[in-house]
Amino acid sequence: MNTIDTGVAPTAPPPDTQPDRDIALELCSLGKVYALKRGMFKAPGEIRAVNDVSLRLYRGETLGLVGESGCGKSTLAKMLLGLLEPSSGNVLINGQEVDPTLRKDNARHIQPIFQDPYSSLNPRKTVSEIVGLPLRLHRVGSSADRQKAVRKILDLVGMPERTYGQYPNQLSGGQRQRVAIARALILQPDILICDEPTSALDVSVQAQILNLLLDLKAEFGLTYLFISHDLGVVEHLVDRVAVMHKGSIVELETREKIFSAPGHPYTRMLLASALTPEPGLGIPELAASE
Numbered sequence: 001m002n003t004i005d006t007g008v009a010p011t012a013p014p015p016d017t018q019p020d021r022d023i024a025l026e027l028c029s030l031g032k033v034y035a036l037k038r039g040m041f042k043a044p045g046e047i048r049a050v051n052d053v054s055l056r057l058y059r060g061e062t063l064g065l066v067g068e069s070g071c072g073k074s075t076l077a078k079m080l081l082g083l084l085e086p087s088s089g090n091v092l093i094n095g096q097e098v099d100p101t102l103r104k105d106n107a108r109h110i111q112p113i114f115q116d117p118y119s120s121l122n123p124r125k126t127v128s129e130i131v132g133l134p135l136r137l138h139r140v141g142s143s144a145d146r147q148k149a150v151r152k153i154l155d156l157v158g159m160p161e162r163t164y165g166q167y168p169n170q171l172s173g174g175q176r177q178r179v180a181i182a183r184a185l186i187l188q189p190d191i192l193i194c195d196e197p198t199s200a201l202d203v204s205v206q207a208q209i210l211n212l213l214l215d216l217k218a219e220f221g222l223t224y225l226f227i228s229h230d231l232g233v234v235e236h237l238v239d240r241v242a243v244m245h246k247g248s249i250v251e252l253e254t255r256e257k258i259f260s261a262p263g264h265p266y267t268r269m270l271l272a273s274a275l276t277p278e279p280g281l282g283i284p285e286l287a288a289s290e
């Protein structure tokens with residue numbers, strides 16, 4: 001997507017308070033400033049990548065986070081996962097503050113699915129080793145229990161048994177993403193951070209993976225933060241949408257409201273500039289198998 005300059009200064013949406021709902025993930029005035037070193041052509045400085053973001057993910061919902069490239073989506077995701085320390089504010093998972101030094105503990109509650117399954121899978125490990133590794137690291141069960149759990153989850157994500165001993169380079173793109181999903185789920189987290197999980201895949205495979213994510217959410221009652229610049233995909237998947245612009249959330253509304261009556265000028269420009277979804281992304285009807 002091209003850079004859009006609306007000339008509109010980000011303004012915070014009204015506070016998100018739904019007192020009767022259980023909060024899975026809460027971001028409190030989260031900020032990240034990257035320091036820039038002096039280069040040959042540039043003076044030292046800083047980039048405010050995420051600016052005072054407060055958001056709640058209610059248990060069982062899918063919240064879409066949309067915005068053009070460079071608006072701070074991945075920086076935000078990394079802070080939620082404890083992969084990057086916030087410059088200000090904090091993150092609460094199930095009411096507990098995330099401590100970036102306790103990444104292993106966080107991993108039991110929140111897991112990522114990234115855009116490129118190839119680079120996120122260890123090329124020297126087999127499918128079952130990759131999926132079983134979190135269980136070994138967390139010392140869950142006996143070796144036999146772990147093998148059973150790995151087979152169960154691989155079956156659930158639609159991986160054929162013949163692939164269990166294969167390496168990532170022997171798999172299709174869609175299969176690699178299925179393995180990444182199985183690995184994300186093996187510790188039974190409550191929350192998945194899906195950062196552009198289908199944008200590296202062919203359109204037909206995208207739909208299968210999105211269907212799979214929908215099925216898994218229903219089966220395990222998961223909460224998703226679904227980060228995407230593809231508004232066509234977001235419209236099919238999410239309950240609410242947070243629109244991010246220049247590091248700030250400028251609008252947070254239900255999917256219906258965002259797509260039928262967007263309130264912020266930036267949201268309107270984003271929708272106007274979005275490409276029409278490609279044919280074949282009528283997600284619910286497509287089969288979830290490869």
Ligand SMILES: Nc1ncnc2c1ncn2[C@@H]1O[C@H](COP(=O)(O)OP(=O)(O)OP(=O)(O)O)[C@@H](O)[C@H]1O
Pocket residue numbers: 034035047049067068069070071072073074075076229
């Ligand atoms: N490690 C870093 N050091 C300095 N600046 C960074 C670093 N990582 C990201 N940035 C800058 O922070 C801003 C937000 O980047 P980020 O990757 O979070 O955006 P994004 O919305 O995820 O973009 P994309 O959709 O292209 O991945 C950008 O201006 C980017 O150049």
